[in-house]
Amino acid sequence: MTDRDVVPEDITEDTVTDAVVDSFAGSADPRLQALLSAVVRHLHAAVREVEPTIAEWEAAVDFLTRTGQTCDDTRQEFVLLSDVLGISALVENINHRKVAGATEATVLGPFHMTESPVRANGDSIDLVGGREPCVVTGRVLTTVGDPVPGASVDVWQADENGFYDVQRPDVQPAGNGRGLFTTDDEGRFWFSTVVPSWYPIPTDGPVGRLLGATGRHPNRPAHVHFIADADGFVPVTTHIFVAGSPYLDSDAVFAVKRSLVRDFDPVDDAAEAARSGVANPFRHAQVDLVVERAEPTAAG
Incomplete structure (x- = not known):
């Protein structure tokens, strides 16, 4: 045989x-x-x-096909799908199980699609002149409180109308709301910007239709994204959320953590505003990005 x-x-x-x-x-x-x-x-x-019926399975395949077809150089619908299903949050939490004292991780989101322009500490990432200026000061620290000099801090955010630069290139210049900073000898970084707005994630694609079909809102609370990275440390991808923003209790992508909510305090100080290069009055937010040391490799 x-x-x-x-x-x-x-x-x-x-x-x-x-x-x-x-x-x-x-x-x-x-x-x-x-x-x-x-x-x-x-x-x-x-x-x-x-x-599932055959028709239901065909609809599922069609949904995934349309999700892929919606992706382009400035939009990642599959990341958005991962976000709204909580998969992004789950993967981040698994890969960044909180070490005592370390900053909690959150989702990358679908708008980290372009490289942030290199900027010097003190520069503004608001290239269009928003109505409510803000100064963000921060440090990158170890879990025992030591400064991390020379760390990179990648920043990106929506504008005061809730849009990223890639969403409205006819209104915002490329790089608006974005900056790549390097910490000084004391682990510090600082920049000026505009207080971001809460916003709806894009709803004109398959993910938006999924939310509509399930009765879910598409909104995210106001926030600023950060990635802190330095040699010998585990990079952390995180946000700070604006205290008092709508949707802190129902973020469409399940990313809010209480430890990441920050006051954007009002400041009325003309001299300080002048030093920071912003109009007075302004808002101020302080953030410490605490990174854990990487495990040594066998080669190291």
Whole structure:
């Protein structure tokens, strides 16, 4: 009897999962094999639980197809989908389980699509002259409170109308609301900006229609994004949220943490405003970005 004469066992509802998992056995990458096997088992379990109709499954495939087709150089609809399903928050939390004293991580979000321009401490990232100026001062510190000089601090935010530069290139110049700063010898960084607004995530694509179909609002509370990174430390991706902003209790992407809510205090001090290069009065926010040391590698 030849191999062509062997009649395989029928693939059935009960055996298809194991058959697919077994098909990964030849992978040269054990981690890839483990990931695909787990994803297949959980997806198959979900399908068995809800028993979708053919029409429902075709609608799901169409939704994912349209999600991919909505992505471009300045918009990442799949990141947005991950965000609104809480997957981004879950991945961040798993990969940044809080070390005592370290800044809590949050989602990257879909608008970190372009490189932030390099700026000097004290520069403004508000290139259009917002109505409510703000000065942000901060430090990058170790978990024992030592300053981290030479750390990079990537900053990006929406404007006072709730839009990022990539969303309205005809209104905002490229790089508005963005800056890449380097901490000084005392771990400090500072810049001026505008108090950001809360805003709705884009709703003109498949993710927006998903939110509408499930009765969910698309809104995010006002916030400023940060990534702090330095040699020998674990980078942290985080936000600060404006205290008192709407939607702090119902962020559409599940990113709010109480430790990240900051007062943007009003300041009426003409001399201080002049030193900071902003109009008086203004608002001030202080943030410490606390990074944990990286585990030494075998080579190190």
